[in-house]
Amino acid sequence: MMKKDWKRTDPEQLEERRRKKDAKKFWNEQAGETANTVRNREFAVVAYLFLAVFLGMIAYFTYFQVEKSEAFINSPYNARQDAFADRIRRGDIVTAQKEVIATTKTAKDGTESRSYPYGRLFAHAAGFSTNGKAGLESIGNFQLLRSHAFFLEKILNELKDQKNIGDTLVTTLDLRVQQAAYDALAGNQGAVIAMQPSTGKILAMVSKPDFDPNTIAADWESITAQSSSSVLVNRVTQGLYPPGSTFKIFTLLEYMKENRSYKQYGYQCSGSITKDGNAIRCFGNAVHGQEDLQSAFAHSCNASFSEIGLSLDLDRFAKTNEALLFNKKLPCEFPYKQSSFPLASGASSWEVMQTSIGQGKTLVTPYHLALVMCAIANDGILMKPYIVDRVENHDGVEVTVNEPETYKELLTPKKSKTLQQYLRAVVTEGTATALNVPGYTAAGKTGSAEFTSAKDSHAWFVGYASKEGVPDLAVSVIVEGAGTGGAYAVPAAKAVFDAYFGS
Amino acid sequence: MENLIVELSKYLMILLFACYTFMCFYALNGKKSDRRQKRILKKQTKLIFLIHLNAFAVMFAVKKTQDVLIAYVMQAALLCCILVIYKYIYKRASWLVVNNMCMLLAIGLMILFRLNQEKALRQYEIAVAAVVITLIVPFVIHKLHFLYRLAWLYAVAGIALLAAVAVLGSVSYGAKLSFRVAGIAIQPSEFVKILFVFFTASMLAKSTEFAQVAKATAVAALHVIILVVSKDLGAALIFFITYLVMLYVATRSPFYFVSGFLSGSVASVAAYKLFRHVRVRVSAWKDPLSVIDNEGYQVCQSLFAIGTGGWFGMGLYQGMPNKIPIVEEDFIFAAVSEELGGIFAVCLIMVCASCYLMFLNIAMQIQDVFYKLIALGLGTVYGFQVVLTVGGVTKFIPSTGVTLPLVSYGGSSLLSTFILFAVIQGLYILREEES
Numbered sequence: 001m002m003k004k005d006w007k008r009t010d011p012e013q014l015e016e017r018r019r020k021k022d023a024k025k026f027w028n029e030q031a032g033e034t035a036n037t038v039r040n041r042e043f044a045v046v047a048y049l050f051l052a053v054f055l056g057m058i059a060y061f062t063y064f065q066v067e068k069s070e071a072f073i074n075s076p077y078n079a080r081q082d083a084f085a086d087r088i089r090r091g092d093i094v095t096a097q098k099e100v101i102a103t104t105k106t107a108k109d110g111t112e113s114r115s116y117p118y119g120r121l122f123a124h125a126a127g128f129s130t131n132g133k134a135g136l137e138s139i140g141n142f143q144l145l146r147s148h149a150f151f152l153e154k155i156l157n158e159l160k161d162q163k164n165i166g167d168t169l170v171t172t173l174d175l176r177v178q179q180a181a182y183d184a185l186a187g188n189q190g191a192v193i194a195m196q197p198s199t200g201k202i203l204a205m206v207s208k209p210d211f212d213p214n215t216i217a218a219d220w221e222s223i224t225a226q227s228s229s230s231v232l233v234n235r236v237t238q239g240l241y242p243p244g245s246t247f248k249i250f251t252l253l254e255y256m257k258e259n260r261s262y263k264q265y266g267y268q269c270s271g272s273i274t275k276d277g278n279a280i281r282c283f284g285n286a287v288h289g290q291e292d293l294q295s296a297f298a299h300s301c302n303a304s305f306s307e308i309g310l311s312l313d314l315d316r317f318a319k320t321n322e323a324l325l326f327n328k329k330l331p332c333e334f335p336y337k338q339s340s341f342p343l344a345s346g347a348s349s350w351e352v353m354q355t356s357i358g359q360g361k362t363l364v365t366p367y368h369l370a371l372v373m374c375a376i377a378n379d380g381i382l383m384k385p386y387i388v389d390r391v392e393n394h395d396g397v398e399v400t401v402n403e404p405e406t407y408k409e410l411l412t413p414k415k416s417k418t419l420q421q422y423l424r425a426v427v428t429e430g431t432a433t434a435l436n437v438p439g440y441t442a443a444g445k446t447g448s449a450e451f452t453s454a455k456d457s458h459a460w461f462v463g464y465a466s467k468e469g470v471p472d473l474a475v476s477v478i479v480e481g482a483g484t485g486g487a488y489a490v491p492a493a494k495a496v497f498d499a500y501f502g503s
Numbered sequence: 504m505e506n507l508i509v510e511l512s513k514y515l516m517i518l519l520f521a522c523y524t525f526m527c528f529y530a531l532n533g534k535k536s537d538r539r540q541k542r543i544l545k546k547q548t549k550l551i552f553l554i555h556l557n558a559f560a561v562m563f564a565v566k567k568t569q570d571v572l573i574a575y576v577m578q579a580a581l582l583c584c585i586l587v588i589y590k591y592i593y594k595r596a597s598w599l600v601v602n603n604m605c606m607l608l609a610i611g612l613m614i615l616f617r618l619n620q621e622k623a624l625r626q627y628e629i630a631v632a633a634v635v636i637t638l639i640v641p642f643v644i645h646k647l648h649f650l651y652r653l654a655w656l657y658a659v660a661g662i663a664l665l666a667a668v669a670v671l672g673s674v675s676y677g678a679k680l681s682f683r684v685a686g687i688a689i690q691p692s693e694f695v696k697i698l699f700v701f702f703t704a705s706m707l708a709k710s711t712e713f714a715q716v717a718k719a720t721a722v723a724a725l726h727v728i729i730l731v732v733s734k735d736l737g738a739a740l741i742f743f744i745t746y747l748v749m750l751y752v753a754t755r756s757p758f759y760f761v762s763g764f765l766s767g768s769v770a771s772v773a774a775y776k777l778f779r780h781v782r783v784r785v786s787a788w789k790d791p792l793s794v795i796d797n798e799g800y801q802v803c804q805s806l807f808a809i810g811t812g813g814w815f816g817m818g819l820y821q822g823m824p825n826k827i828p829i830v831e832e833d834f835i836f837a838a839v840s841e842e843l844g845g846i847f848a849v850c851l852i853m854v855c856a857s858c859y860l861m862f863l864n865i866a867m868q869i870q871d872v873f874y875k876l877i878a879l880g881l882g883t884v885y886g887f888q889v890v891l892t893v894g895g896v897t898k899f900i901p902s903t904g905v906t907l908p909l910v911s912y913g914g915s916s917l918l919s920t921f922i923l924f925a926v927i928q929g930l931y932i933l934r935e936e937e938s
Contacts, residue, residue, distance in 0.1 A: 040867055041755075042751060042752040042755055043752060043863060043866065043867045043879070045751075046748055046751070046752060046863070046879075046883075047860065047863050050856075050859060050883075050886050050887075050890075051856070051860075053890055054852065054853075054856045054859075054886075054890065056899070057852065057890065057893055057894055057897070057899050058849055058852055058853070060897060060899045061845070061848070061849060061852075061897050061899075062849075064806070064809070064810070064897060064898070065809075065810070065813065065814060065845050068810075069806070069809070069810030069811075069813075070810075071792070072792070072803070072806045072807050072810040072811075073807070073810045073811050075792060075803075075807065077792075077795055077803065077807070078807040078811065079807075079823060079826060080807060080808075080811045080817075080822065080823050081811075083821075083823065087506065155507065158506050158507040158510075159507065
């Protein structure tokens with residue numbers, strides 16, 4: 001392209017140009033292109049580049065408003081939410097069957113207070129909203145302080161200078177199941193969570209020791225003063241425990257992955273196994289005799305699983321566990337702790353044996369194991385757990401609905417079905433036969449996790465149950481320091497299943 | 504009751520401003536009759552006053568104090584004056600540019616009044632002074648033809664001012680941006696922007712031979728380096744990009760643009776590795792919630808505000824924009840979005856974009872190279888600054904500490920933007936005469 005050498009315009013040239021104005025105009029219209037427009041290509045490039053940036057910015061702004069703003073709006077650091085409370089009466093939190101578990105009561109003088117009709121029963125699930133926010137009061141804070149009441153009603157309230165009523169959180173919690181879980185834990189410390197594998201709904205969440213949310217403000221000083229008090233901790237999501245024999249599920253899965261001939265596994269159990277001078281004994285000094293893989297799992301044979309552990313490729317084992325969400329973020333709306341599996345290649349045989357049977361340095365939360373159970377029951381696919389089913393305005397008109405969402409495939413359908421078979425064996429012939437009842441088909445794994453050298457143990461049971469025509473239910477139970485899983489955790493799980501399946 | 508007024512006026516204001524924005528783009532399309540164009544621009548002017556009135560009506564309904572009324576009258580009077588000046592003294596000025604200037608100024612004054620009445624008053628005073636001072640600028644541009652010869656004057660003045668800041672300046676928020684003269688804080692980089700554009704335009708209008716380009720680039724690089732040393736990274740970026748764009752259009756050689764851009768990218772990466780405060784900004788951009796206690800605090804507060812405001816806003820006086828640090832200056836866009844709404848904010852971006860397009864349009868149509876390049880350069884300075892400030896506030900890019908022209912609080916920024924717009928008006932008048 002010819003580069004024109006543009007001279008500076010001085011007044012004389014300006015005059016000349018004015019004289020040629022008409023001619024030029026004519027030329028413009030005819031030819032459509034003047035010497036001036038030759039440079040316009042660069043202008044066009046620059047203009048388009050800038051416009052692209054502007055549009056990109058607007059697009060990002062839109063993306064933020066639509067997708068990401070929720071996380072920022074709900075952030076506990078966002079002070080604006082409390083300002084809503086000046087104009088909106090905080091809404092109710094209800095169970096799936098519309099029983100009210102949290103509501104706002106207005107006294108005669110106009111002061112409002114938060115009331116929890118079921119008291120301690122939903123302590124950790126519903127949470128509290130004074131002294132900071134926890135539980136559902138925190139998760140649904142934004143929705144509870146918004147009102148989607150019918151607009152005429154809102155206008156009337158505005159004119160009368162009255163507060164609008166906030167929306168209602170309809171949760172996935174089930175009162176009967178929650179009650180059964182609560183009663184089953186009785187005076188013990190521990191946690192119970194019940195979920196539906198096919199949808200991800202959380203039907204029950206109990207953690208003890210607990211608090212009375214109705215008097216939380218008054219009790220706050222004493223609760224937080226005691227350094228040993230942990231009533232505010234939600235043990236379901238934040239309690240880290242050694243998994244005990246429930247971990248054999250992971251050891252089993254890895255063994256099956258590394259050995260195609262796992263069905264040919266055979267072991268003669270003499271009650272203990274010794275390696276490098278360290279011995280592992282089966283629980284209660286039991287001697288299991290000749291067993292295959294299924295019976296070793298069903299009877300929770302420590303000796304056999306220690307041997308299995310020693311044969312595993314530790315790096316691949318770590319990878320498998322990470323695929324099952326160890327050392328990883330969990331999909332969880334509550335504050336939670338990640339489970340940790342620190343074993344790596346190079347570990348001593350003692351550590352390997354310990355870890356394979358669920359002792360050692362491994363730590364899990366009841367929530368994590370519930371997710372794994374959900375995945376296994378759902379043929380490998382973990383649905384995203386959620387506790388808020390939908391939001392309705394205070395008259396019951398739907399505002400938003402949360403649909404079940406797939407989170408991730410944790411294991412293949414084939415492996416899931418195999419594990420389902422083994423977990424069933426635990427109930428039919430193994431350590432959880434109390435669950436072998438006609439009303440529903442249960443499967444799972446017990447655990448007795450030792451946590452001091454004095455051999456106290458946490459009682460674990462993780463599993464699920466199904467019945468024709470009803471969605472499955474998965475549970476994760478831990479009873480702290482109680483004893484064996486079979487004796488203490490299984491009855492709790494049974495109570496939960498009984499309540500759910502209505503037998 | 505007052506909530507009802509606030510709520511209804513929210514929607515009304517968004518509607519009015521959306522109409523205004525649409526008209527901006529409609530008026531850019533020059534293929535209609537002059538009378539039609541005049542009618543659209545007249546409607547636009549009415550819209551400016553309606554929006555301004557709406558905002559103050561709401562603020563009066565909420566605050567119920569006298570100073571709301573006084574401020575309204577003062578501000579409306581100023582807007583009137585500006586329009587009258589350009590209508591009767593500079594008859595051939597671009598009405599569209601005047602409208603946009605008044606609209607942005609009105610938004611700035613109204614939101615500043617809501618945020619901080621004292622600052623709003625100071626901004627108002629500076630605006631009055633700026634209008635008086637810049638009265639002469641279009642005339643200067645139009646009539647004084649020797650301006651293109653002063654290349655080295657611009658360069659020397661620019662560098663001297665920037666060096667003064669680097670040496671004498673007071674540090675604010677980790678960067679040396681301003682110094683005090685007789686008790687007034689001046690931010691010279693705002694004015695040097697304009698001097699720099701004049702310098703580059705006069706150098707490149709004279710010739711685009713390699714020797715000339717090399718000289719111009721060296722001086723430009725010196726400007727940028729001094730700014731980087733002062734840690735005024737936003738201004739450094741603006742200078743750099745403006746120079747590249749002007750160079751590209753003047754020489755018509757994509758080679759300069761591409762190589763400039765590449766070396767700029769290399770320099771940015773080097774800056775990231777070398778300077779802690781660059782790393783701080785980038786980490787705040789990537790995941791502000793995780794660093795909310797330190798470097799992410801400002802961006803987080805900004806996003807809380809924008810997010811909670813949603814598309815329709817909280818309404819004036821209903822949000823908490825004052826929780827955002829430096830909200831009256833760099834982060835004013837967040838306050839606008841929080842209280843006036845996301846739709847309003849997007850329209851604001853689009854109005855700024857239409858200003859930029861208008862400047863580019865003027866540049867395209869001017870025959871004379873020197874003036875052409877000035878229009879282009881000033882347009883780029885303006886447009887890129889809007890991108891930097893809005894991008895930083897919305898976390899589109901890391902924040903760089905620049906203000907939103909005409910809207911943000913800041914005397915130097917306001918005055919220099921008035922000068923910029925006045926220069927553009929001068930060029931527009933020139934163009935009108937040319938054809």
